[in-house]
Amino acid sequence: MNGVDAKHRLSVPASLRETIEARSQTRELVLGPDEHAPCLIGYDVTYFDRLEARLEEEFAADFGPGRSLKARSVFGATEHLKYDETGRIILSPLMREMGEIGAHVVFIGVGHHFELWSPEQFLAQPGQDPRVLKLVKALIAGRAQ
Amino acid sequence: MNGVDAKHRLSVPASLRETIEARSQTRELVLGPDEHAPCLIGYDVTYFDRLEARLEEEFAADFGPGRSLKARSVFGATEHLKYDETGRIILSPLMREMGEIGAHVVFIGVGHHFELWSPEQFLAQPGQDPRVLKLVKALIAGRAQ
DNA sequence: GGAACGACCATAAAATCCCATTGAATACCC
DNA sequence: GGGTATTCAATGGGATTTTATGGTCGTTCC
Structure with missing residues (x-):
């Protein structure tokens, strides 16, 4: 779980950066809304x-409306985002809104792509693996101190 | 959401400029009406x-009427439009008319092209992502002050 | 003349860079 | 093995640059 600071970094x-760079030879990633869940989805x-x-x-x-x-x-x-030397991106208002992102973010690797969750949304999602849930809960508890 | 000033700049x-320049090696874009939606569509x-x-x-x-x-x-x-050093184009009366453009514009990148919407028209369009709608509404509210 | 347009310059806000610090994980050595 | 350096990831904060946008001043064309 990583933090989002006051500058939305x-x-x-x-x-993750390592696999992105291996796949795309760039320091860029693409971030967008997930169609079905209140999280963001990212890929190289x-x-x-x-x-x-x-x-x-x-x-x-097809030049049609479809x-x-x-x-x-x-x-x-x-959005296409480049991360800098220290590996940080800036989350735009749109991304923060769509992912319901607050002060912290959970990265979940999912094969060829990854997901970005607000910890709260992640916990609230039904059908999660109890082991992962336990881990995320522990992380939240750690931050709360 | 970007503003259109009194000089229609x-x-x-x-x-977007970055991708246009990468693809076409120019500082030009093509703007026209979308066939099926009340917005403008732009390409490099x-x-x-x-x-x-x-x-x-x-x-x-086939040189028939179709x-x-x-x-x-x-x-x-x-219209072919060049943008200047500061990245501004001037919207002709025709473009403003066809895109129903007022004081503000929403840019939507869509793969190889992009769309230019009046915020109001964008909101009125059916089938939009509610999270995007919420943000655009907030932007409009912010500008309204 | 004067309206429309374009080339410039100015500025505030936001994005980005850069350096410093923290802190955890790992390597090292006795 | 226990304790101590070392490395590197994550992050905080200030300096710097870029972006978006407002304004001015000539030019051109009715």
Whole structure:
């Protein structure tokens, strides 16, 4: 669990940075809303580019309204973020709103992408692994002191 | 959300300028009406060229009324705009009219293109992410003071 | 003349960089 | 093994730069 400071800066965990750099050869990541849960979803730029290409292909000859709607819902609220030498990104108001992000954030690695949760939202989510829940609870308790 | 001043100047967000310049090596963008939504749609010039080529392909040897109708609806009222050192474009009366643009504008990046909305029109559009809506509402409220 | 437009300069706020500190995990050595 | 250096991740805070935007001053074209 990492903190979000008064300047809305957030340290991306070093381990995550490592995999991002290995995959994309950049210090960038793409962040956007998750479609189904109150959290943010992030990936390296190569994965984003593949999504983009797929959509482009799918709607190749389609200048119609379907394209516009779909594209907007998929990409409309994503941001490309570079992190600096110390590994920090800045969370925009939009991201903070969509992820319901407060003073702390939980990073959850999920295979090819990762999720960003407010600890409270994470705990409130039904069907979580009790072991993970226990860990997050412990982390929150630690911060509370 | 960026403001449109009394001279109808509008700052293009720096992040968008960056991708435009990376893709097209120019400080230009193409702006036109969206076919199906009350907003403007913008591209870098290379994407515009690709759209043109795609249309050319689709209608190959067909010079009938369908082609010109489509061409008109896609390219009919577009403008090539250069932005200056400070990143501002000037919105013509036509653009302001077609996009129903008033004192403020919402930029939405959508993969290879972007959209320009009047905040009010954006809110009125069905199927939007409620979290984005909430933020835009807050921005409008903030500007209203 | 004067309205519209463009090239500049000015400024406040926000983003970004840079250095310092904390603190935990690891390596090292006796 | 116990205690102590060392490394590096995470973070705090100030300095610096960039962004968005307001304003001024010529120019051009009716």
